[in-house]
Amino acid sequence: MWFVRFVTSSIGKKLVMAATGLLLFLFLLTHAAGNATIFMSSAVFQDYADELHSHPLIVLVFSSALLAVLLVHIGVGLYLFYENRAVSNNRYVVSKRVVKNSLASATMPYTGLFVLLFLVIHIFGFTFSPKDVPISSTVRDMLSNFFYALFYITAFIALTFHLSHGLWSMLQTFGVNHPRYELFIARLSLVLPLFFFLIFGGIAFYFMTGLGANY
Ligand code: HEM
Numbered sequence: 001m002w003f004v005r006f007v008t009s010s011i012g013k014k015l016v017m018a019a020t021g022l023l024l025f026l027f028l029l030t031h032a033a034g035n036a037t038i039f040m041s042s043a044v045f046q047d048y049a050d051e052l053h054s055h056p057l058i059v060l061v062f063s064s065a066l067l068a069v070l071l072v073h074i075g076v077g078l079y080l081f082y083e084n085r086a087v088s089n090n091r092y093v094v095s096k097r098v099v100k101n102s103l104a105s106a107t108m109p110y111t112g113l114f115v116l117l118f119l120v121i122h123i124f125g126f127t128f129s130p131k132d133v134p135i136s137s138t139v140r141d142m143l144s145n146f147f148y149a150l151f152y153i154t155a156f157i158a159l160t161f162h163l164s165h166g167l168w169s170m171l172q173t174f175g176v177n178h179p180r181y182e183l184f185i186a187r188l189s190l191v192l193p194l195f196f197f198l199i200f201g202g203i204a205f206y207f208m209t210g211l212g213a214n215y
Contacts, residue, residue: 013076018173020073021166027066028163032199039206042136042215049135074116081109104165111162118155140207140215149208156201163193 006012034052037045053059104111125148129138143149168189171177176185206212 013080014173016072016076017080018170020069020076021170023069024066024073025163025167025170028196032196035203036199038136038139038203038212038215042134042140045139046134046136070119074112077109077112102165104161105169107161108165111158114158115155115162118152118158121151139203140212143204143207144210144212146208149204152204153201153208156197156204159200160193160197163196164189167192 007016034048035045037048125142126135126138129135143152168185171185171189206215
């Protein structure tokens with residue numbers, strides 16, 4: 001079938017990575033905006049979470065779609081990783097790297113898998129938390145644990161690296177790569193991930209250090 005042929009072609013796989021990456025990025029934007037209400041007060045954050053959960057069907061459809069997108073992103077990403085490794089292990093093939101071998105690009109599968117480990121722990125801790133405890137209290141109680149918060153911050157550093165190369169690569173795949181905008185694209189691929197780091201990392205820091213004691 002043409003669709004399977006397209007998706008398994010080299011450009012098809014890159015497009016799937018870029019499109020699923022973009023959707024995950026959009027999820028992060030909404031998640032960061034919602035979670036930033038924590039800095040206002042526990043009541044504002046709780047209101048936001050309650051409002052979200054007052055639409056169970058939307059939450060179910062959205063969560064299922066998010067999971068499907070994440071699984072495709074991870075599956076195709078790992079496939080590309082093993083494919084690239086097989087090519088670079090073949091000494092008869094001259095491998096031409098189009099991308100500068102930056103630390104972020106070289107560590108993509110590892111930062112990605114670390115973020116995946118974070119996600120599993122995060123979802124077990126927050127999404128599947130006891131329903132009789134308000135989520136605003138669960139977030140405060142969990143992140144007040146120094147080592148739990150430290151793990152979160154370490155995962156957010158990995159996420160920052162992953163996003164910085166991922167965003168750059170996505171823009172290249174979508175053809176946003178005019179030499180005139182090279183510097184702008186390079187800066188954007190750094191500033192946006194750092195913005196996420198400030199919000200998510202800021203929340204973990206807020207509770208870990210006791211700054212959020214009166215939240
Ligand atoms: C300190 C930073 C973060 C806080 C406080 C936070 C908070 C939460 C909370 C409270 C939930 C459960 C929502 C609910 O069911 O009521 C949740 C779910 C989730 N979070 Fe986070 N989060 C943070 C960072 C992240 C990051 C960085 C990612 C992605 C890399 C992420 C991905 C998710 C996902 C995928 C879900 C499940 C969404 C769903 O059920 O549809 N979170 N988060």
